[in-house]
Amino acid sequence: MTPATATATKDRILQAAFAEFSERGFAGARVDEIANRAGANKALLYQYYGDKEALFKHVLECKMGELARIDASQFPDAIGEFFDFHAANPWFTRLMLWEALDFGMNPVPNEPERKKHWASHVGEIENLQRAGEIDPDLDPRQVLVTLVGMVWVWFAVPQVARMLAGGNPHSPEALRKRRAHLVEVARRMLEVR
Numbered sequence: 001m002t003p004a005t006a007t008a009t010k011d012r013i014l015q016a017a018f019a020e021f022s023e024r025g026f027a028g029a030r031v032d033e034i035a036n037r038a039g040a041n042k043a044l045l046y047q048y049y050g051d052k053e054a055l056f057k058h059v060l061e062c063k064m065g066e067l068a069r070i071d072a073s074q075f076p077d078a079i080g081e082f083f084d085f086h087a088a089n090p091w092f093t094r095l096m097l098w099e100a101l102d103f104g105m106n107p108v109p110n111e112p113e114r115k116k117h118w119a120s121h122v123g124e125i126e127n128l129q130r131a132g133e134i135d136p137d138l139d140p141r142q143v144l145v146t147l148v149g150m151v152w153v154w155f156a157v158p159q160v161a162r163m164l165a166g167g168n169p170h171s172p173e174a175l176r177k178r179r180a181h182l183v184e185v186a187r188r189m190l191e192v193r
Contacts, residue, residue, distance in 0.1 A: 010048050012038040017049075018059050022091045025098030026056050057109035060099075063092065068117065075128060075147075076186030083151050083179045087170070093155040118144065134190045147186060154178055 016037035020029040031052055035042040049055040066089070070081045086092060099108055108114070125140035134143075154161050154169060161169035161178075168174060 006048075009038070009040050009044060013040050013045050013048060013055075014059065014062065016040075017055050018063065018091070021056055021059055021098065022094050026052070026102040028098075029056075031055075053109055060095065061110055061113070063095065064114070064117070067092065075125065075134060076183055076190055079147050079151065079186040080179050080183045082147075083154075083175075083182055086151055086155050087175050087179075090155060093152060096152070097156060128190075132192060135192050137193070138190070143190065146189070150182055150185065
């Protein structure tokens with residue numbers, strides 16, 4: 001197998017795994033189905049990525065790399081970018097919900113790296129608190145959980161968003177209104193008192 005063919009096969013497996021995990025979660029995903037979707041031999045899947053958990057970890061690392069491009073040092077505007085990312089990538093919320101269902105309170109794949117990523121955002125909030133741009137009385141960890149939750153709820157329970165806000169929560173107008181609301185709420189929540 002040429003290096004180009006191997007790379008193409010790895011990419012197909014990764015895309016197939018992403019689709020399978022997004023649709024069925026970690027527990028429901030089947031390695032046979034991933035190999036079938038990728039048009040690849042199951043043995044190659046194991047050779048390239050190891051077991052199912054290693055493949056799930058790799059999918060998450062690749063996809064979360066896309067999220068890491070958001071400049072979190074620009075609170076509260078970063079909340080708008082975070083929202084935009086979710087609106088453009090509905091798979092992210094699905095993967096997080098599946099992960100919660102599949103792993104519960106147990107450690108998740110690539111948890112140490114993800115904790116480090118979240119800690120960097122907490123550090124940004126602390127820096128902004130020291131600079132007098134965010135209320136220093138707020139717990140930076142709780143701030144981050146609150147901001148993340150305000151974004152995720154719109155995509156995790158769209159039926160609730162539809163019932164409360166009215167209309168299709170994924171329409172351009174609804175997304176525009178929700179984004180503007182989140183940025184304003186974050187601004188007010190974080191302002192120095």
